[in-house]
Amino acid sequence: MNDVQKLKNEVQCLETKNSHLKAEIDYKTNSCTRTLECLNQKPHVAFYAYYSDNFKGLPIGTTLVFNSVETNLGSGYNKRTGIFTTPTSGVYAFTWTLHAAGKHIAGSSGSNYGEMNTAIKLNGVTKGVIVADTETQYDNGAGTGFVVLNLNAGDEIKIVSDRYGGQGSMYSSDQNGRTSFSGFQIT
Known part of the structure; x- marks a missing residue:
């Protein structure tokens, strides 16, 4: 795998982690507004x-x-x-x-x-x-x-x-x- 592809994979992994952390923060602070969205975000x-x-x-x-x-x-x-x-x-x-x-x-x-x-x-x-x-x-x-x-x-x-x-x-x-x-x- 070349260096550019490795970096793309690393960025994608970090974006996924960031999304999960944001969802957890939203859930814990009751920031999510739609019921289905909140259920999907629940840790x-x-x-x-x-x-x-x-x-x-x-x-x-x-x-x-x-x-x-x-x-x-x-x-x-x-x-x-x-x-x-x-x-x-x-x-x-x-x-x-x-x-x-x-x-x-x-x-x-x-x-x-x-x-x-x-x-x-x-x-x-x-x-x-x-x-x-x-x-x-x-x-x-x-x-x-x-x-x-x-x-x-x-x-x-x-x-x-x-x-x-x-x-x-x-x-x-x-x-x-x-x-x-x-x-x-x-x-």
């Missing part, structure tokens, strides 16, 4: 995070911190706190999965196999609950929850060990399934 918000390794059941009220982040469009998910903060108002969908281990791993001890109840909380209020439980050795268990919520900018969503404390071990691996949390903006 994308989506995240997917999971535990990077197996872990022990957590005490009641503990926020699960999904420390490995694959996607974080809109920068709403904080991998240090485990909290998703809504960057823009709208309707969002969230899903979370918990994998209980039917053997003792991740430093757990005693006769308990993996068992934990988790809740998705919006500003501290429960909006959904799942349980993953094992009763015998090698009896792995999993649970997945899904909720759709109408949120305001600044709302906080988190997954919390709820109702009874977790016990035993939880899986998060390529072999046995990832304990994960994800969400995306619908409108």
Whole structure:
């Protein structure tokens, strides 16, 4: 490719980036006037995070911190706190999965196999609950929850060990399934 063509490609790329930045500014300052135009300009918000390794059941009220982040469009998910903060108002969908281990791993001890109840909380209020439980050795268990919520900018969503404390071990691996949390903006 000659130098002139390289420069043309670079200019085109910069023009596209500039257009996207202008659209984001217009959306955030409510400068767009036509509904369809505003919807097309709305920035994308989506995240997917999971535990990077197996872990022990957590005490009641503990926020699960999904420390490995694959996607974080809109920068709403904080991998240090485990909290998703809504960057823009709208309707969002969230899903979370918990994998209980039917053997003792991740430093757990005693006769308990993996068992934990988790809740998705919006500003501290429960909006959904799942349980993953094992009763015998090698009896792995999993649970997945899904909720759709109408949120305001600044709302906080988190997954919390709820109702009874977790016990035993939880899986998060390529072999046995990832304990994960994800969400995306619908409108």
